[in-house]
Amino acid sequence: MNLHLENPFGEEHKPEAIRKLFNVESDFMVAEGYFESANASIRRQEALQTIQQYSRNDDRLVPYLAMNYFDRYFSRRPIPEEPQGILNIVAICCLTLALKMRHSEFSVTAFLNEQNLNMNMKHITRMELLILSELKWRMRSVTAxxxxxxxxxxxxxxxxxxxxxxxxxxxxxxxxxxxxxxxxxxxxxxxxxxxxxxxxxxxxxxxxxxxxxxxxxxxxxxxxxxxxxxxxxxxxxxxxxxxxxxxxxxxxxxxxx
The missing domain is CATH 1.10.472.10 (Cyclin-like)
Structure with a gap:
């Protein structure tokens, strides 16, 4: 089922459902102190550019969701300064995960071909699983x-x-x-x-x-x-x-x- 960001858990907007959103929203935030890191800010800019570069124009919520995944993941597992390639893979995998959540028919293989990305599917799958694990499989993000x-x-x-x-x-x-x-x-x-x-x-x-x-x-x-x-x-x-x-x-x- 495609993820609807207005209602990630598919529940009616009753008082108890709203209360649940307020109670769990902190589970979908970045790690403490992330916003104060100058290095994280620089690397976030680079990831943002990658996500925007490879985003499709038909769904404005996909890059938004991808950045939610990236911020949550990156704030918990800072990527070393040296390997730019790793940052690109993380950003692209956050994007492919967002596309999967928003569009059930999405194909990673077709996406890589369309974008002329020469990336190994095993590396993509491995990184996606690493992101999923770090985020505790909480992909139905509670967002603004x-x-x-x-x-x-x-x-x-x-x-x-x-x-x-x-x-x-x-x-x-x-x-x-x-x-x-x-x-x-x-x-x-x-x-x-x-x-x-x-x-x-x-x-x-x-x-x-x-x-x-x-x-x-x-x-x-x-x-x-x-x-x-x-x-x-x-x-x-x-x-x-x-x-x-x-x-x-x-x-x-x-x-x-």
């Missing part, structure tokens, strides 16, 4: 996307199309955060990233109701205000950096110093 419907239900929005648009905007924000070169967002629980992404999307769609929506999210017993505030500040800083990069490309003499 799992919590979006719950947080949206806290808002008084009757229009179903507006709800759908808000959710889509939040998913875009979640993926944007994950696929950035910065490693710092891996410190936050998935639910905090979900809440922050929803508020970021709400700021564009419902600016007049933003304070009300933040209060609704903060009323949730599982949300820690300090973490929410820090994550939101991180998103704002990321926005500013990306706006500056867009307005002042590298080499532009008028770029701010």
């Amino acid at each position: 996307i799992c919590f979006l419907d719950f947080f949206i239900s806290l808002f008084n929005i009757d229009d179903q199309q507006l709800k759908a648009n808000l959710k889509d905007g939040a998913i875009t924000e979640v993926i944007f955060i994950s696929m950035q070169h910065t490693i710092k967002f891996t410190q936050f629980r998935p639910s905090i990233i979900a809440a922050s992404s929803l508020l970021a999307a709400s700021a564009l769609m419902f600016p007049a109701r933003l304070f009300e929506m933040r209060e609704a999210i903060e009323s949730c017993q599982f949300v820690q205000r300090g973490d929410l505030s820090n994550c939101i500040q991180g998103i704002i800083s990321m926005w500013i950096v990306n706006i500056v990069k867009t307005l002042f490309p590298p080499g532009d003499p008028s770029a701010p110093s």
Whole structure:
């Protein structure tokens, strides 16, 4: 069965199912201190580039899921600085595992042929098994996307199309955060990233109701205000950096110093 990130365990969105997601989300996070490692940040950038290079364009959630696997694995088994080839194999295997989870008909052999990757299937299988073992076979990841419907239900929005648009905007924000070169967002629980992404999307769609929506999210017993505030500040800083990069490309003499 294909993995649906909105509902990884295939359970109805009842209170007990939501409570379960909050209770187990920490099992799907990176190891402590990962976001503070400069070496991990550099290697993560390299893996991100590999995953983006070989991702198909028909499912934006595949590279997102692949990075979830990579971060969880890499934070527990740091790859030595020397062998770049090993990092590439790990990144590609995280991608093939994500493709398998999202698309049951996926074929690794066909993928390698399509991408002109000269890789040994035995090496791929061995690395996939190593990743699976390190992640304790927890491949139905509890990610930020799992919590979006719950947080949206806290808002008084009757229009179903507006709800759908808000959710889509939040998913875009979640993926944007994950696929950035910065490693710092891996410190936050998935639910905090979900809440922050929803508020970021709400700021564009419902600016007049933003304070009300933040209060609704903060009323949730599982949300820690300090973490929410820090994550939101991180998103704002990321926005500013990306706006500056867009307005002042590298080499532009008028770029701010």
